[in-house]
Amino acid sequence: MNFEQNFTSFHLDILKEVGNIGAGNAATAMSQLLNKPIEMKVPSVKIVNFEEITELVGGPETVVSSVFLRIEGDAPGSMFFMLPVKQAKRLSRDLIGEELAARSEHAFSELAISALQEAGNIIAGSYLSSLADFTKLNVEPSPPALSIDMAGAILSFGLLELSRAGDHAIVINTTFIDQSEHLAHEIQGYFFLLPDPDSFKKIFQALGVPLDE
Amino acid sequence: MNIAKAPQLIRTTGLGSCVGVVLFDERKQISGMAHVMLPNSELTRVKPINKAKYADTAIPLLLENLIKWGAGAHEVKAKIAGGSQMFQFAGGNEMMRVGPRNVEAVKKELDRLHIRLVAEDTGGNKGRTIEFNPQTAELSIKTIDMGIYVI
Numbered sequence A: 001m002n003f004e005q006n007f008t009s010f011h012l013d014i015l016k017e018v019g020n021i022g023a024g025n026a027a028t029a030m031s032q033l034l035n036k037p038i039e040m041k042v043p044s045v046k047i048v049n050f051e052e053i054t055e056l057v058g059g060p061e062t063v064v065s066s067v068f069l070r071i072e073g074d075a076p077g078s079m080f081f082m083l084p085v086k087q088a089k090r091l092s093r094d095l096i097g098e099e100l101a102a103r104s105e106h107a108f109s110e111l112a113i114s115a116l117q118e119a120g121n122i123i124a125g126s127y128l129s130s131l132a133d134f135t136k137l138n139v140e141p142s143p144p145a146l147s148i149d150m151a152g153a154i155l156s157f158g159l160l161e162l163s164r165a166g167d168h169a170i171v172i173n174t175t176f177i178d179q180s181e182h183l184a185h186e187i188q189g190y191f192f193l194l195p196d197p198d199s200f201k202k203i204f205q206a207l208g209v210p211l212d213e
Numbered sequence B: 001m002n003i004a005k006a007p008q009l010i011r012t013t014g015l016g017s018c019v020g021v022v023l024f025d026e027r028k029q030i031s032g033m034a035h036v037m038l039p040n041s042e043l044t045r046v047k048p049i050n051k052a053k054y055a056d057t058a059i060p061l062l063l064e065n066l067i068k069w070g071a072g073a074h075e076v077k078a079k080i081a082g083g084s085q086m087f088q089f090a091g092g093n094e095m096m097r098v099g100p101r102n103v104e105a106v107k108k109e110l111d112r113l114h115i116r117l118v119a120e121d122t123g124g125n126k127g128r129t130i131e132f133n134p135q136t137a138e139l140s141i142k143t144i145d146m147g148i149y150v151i
Helices: A009-034 A050-057 A085-096 A111-136 A151-157 A199-206 B053-068 B094-112
Strands: A038-040 A042-050 A064-073 A077-084 A137-140 A145-150 A168-178 A189-196 B002-005 B008-017 B019-025 B028-037 B077-082 B116-121 B128-133 B138-143 B147-150
Touching: A009 A038, A009 A042, A009 A064, A009 A085, A009 A111, A009 A168, A009 A189, A009 A199, A042 A050, A050 A151, A050 A168, A050 A189, A050 B077, A064 A111, A077 A111, A077 A151, A085 A111, A111 A137, A111 A189, A145 A151, A145 B116, A151 B008, A151 B053, A189 A199, B002 B008, B008 B019, B008 B028, B019 B053, B019 B094, B019 B128, B028 B053, B028 B077, B028 B094, B053 B094, B077 B094, B077 B128, B077 B138, B094 B116, B116 B138
Parallel strands: B077 B116
Antiparallel strands: A038 A168, A042 A168, A064 A077, A064 A137, A064 A145, A077 A189, A168 A189, B002 B028, B008 B128, B019 B028, B019 B077, B128 B138, B138 B147
């Protein structure tokens, strides 16, 4: 699929709305989980080539904690919830306490890892269920998997399906901010929704704005 | 896909399930690197295909370019790194195993082209940044847990 030819700015706006609804629910879930206010920024929707995608989180070598879910059902795709490693540390401390979370600079304790995985699961799950409600499509998440590593190495995995159909991805990206902290300590999380090539057609059809072919 | 002559270095960042394939002529100090994303060009759904992405198309193309730049056809050797499985799933479909499949496909292609594989750092579940120096034929590999090592 050639995204640039088939997509109008109207279609991109609709995807932005999908991101808005999904991330809004996810922010609520996160805020309940942490028992503090979490705000989200207006999502951005971009058509980017594969090299550009990691720039959104600070470059291919930026170490991030990422929960990955494969979306299965009517509109398959990949979803990542990423936190820069420092912020993942903060989140794991918030969830299970200082001592249980601590280990070394990059390494996380077993318990911290499962806490992050579960938090990612709840947050991504609420994003996805609002997407399902909004589109009336049957979409279900695979069990979550967690990896703490270079952003480039992690994201390329989610691009595999797309890479069979081209060299570009549509990225629906939302940033979260923990408003209860000082600016320097804010938790910033990134959501990446990467529908497979054929899923765009289904998403737009479900929303009543089919793509011109 | 890039070609470098000494003293230039050649580098690719954040390899996950992808495989970085370095072909080099040590005597002439010329090297090239391909970034293999998928094992086989038959997986593509669009034409024309981007030859740089698939093991079976990227490696012959890289070899051809290297020879154009002056490498001796029988002098070229290979070092490879990457092919991780970044996420562990219970069960898991074939696409999840793409890292190991990329490594297999790269080796098969090197074999077919009679290119000797002299060193590799493949598999596992870690991302890698790799850098090749055509002058010393050293491939340095950086991971977040183990720092930098050379093969």
